[in-house]
Amino acid sequence: MIKKTLLLNKNVNIGNYAKLTQFLKNVSKGHVSKKSSVLTREDILKFLRQAPNHEYLLVKVALIFGIYGGCRRQELCDMLISDVEDRGEVIVVTIPQTKTDK
Numbered sequence: 001m002i003k004k005t006l007l008l009n010k011n012v013n014i015g016n017y018a019k020l021t022q023f024l025k026n027v028s029k030g031h032v033s034k035k036s037s038v039l040t041r042e043d044i045l046k047f048l049r050q051a052p053n054h055e056y057l058l059v060k061v062a063l064i065f066g067i068y069g070g071c072r073r074q075e076l077c078d079m080l081i082s083d084v085e086d087r088g089e090v091i092v093v094t095i096p097q098t099k100t101d102k
Contacts, residue, residue, distance in 0.1 A: 071095060 002024065006012045014020055039047075044067065048060055065071045065079070078096040085092045 065093070069093070069095075 003014050003021075006014055014024075044063065047056075048063070051060065053060070062076055066073070066076055071079075075095050079093075080096070083094045083096060085094070
């Protein structure tokens with residue numbers, strides 16, 4: 001991961017440095033990466049039903065857009081109130097400049 005990060009961010013290929021590569025391998029022996037907690041469908045539905053709207057309404061909306069709408073984190077951050085249009089029977093949401101539609 002560090003190799004890819006340095007290559008992308010600093011344009012440095014540490015694969016060219018054998019001693020550094022060996023050092024990083026030795027240091028990382030025995031390292032166990034942490035697994036991220038994953039929300040189950042039941043967890044999501046429980047939160048949407050039980051969390052009080054006056055406190056968690058924004059989080060609920062972001063959760064619905066993110067999971068059920070398939071929005072990426074940056075798309076949620078870039079979204080404005082003007083991107084949401086109430087047409088009576090339906091609500092139309094325009095997702096701002098998506099990653100795949102640059």
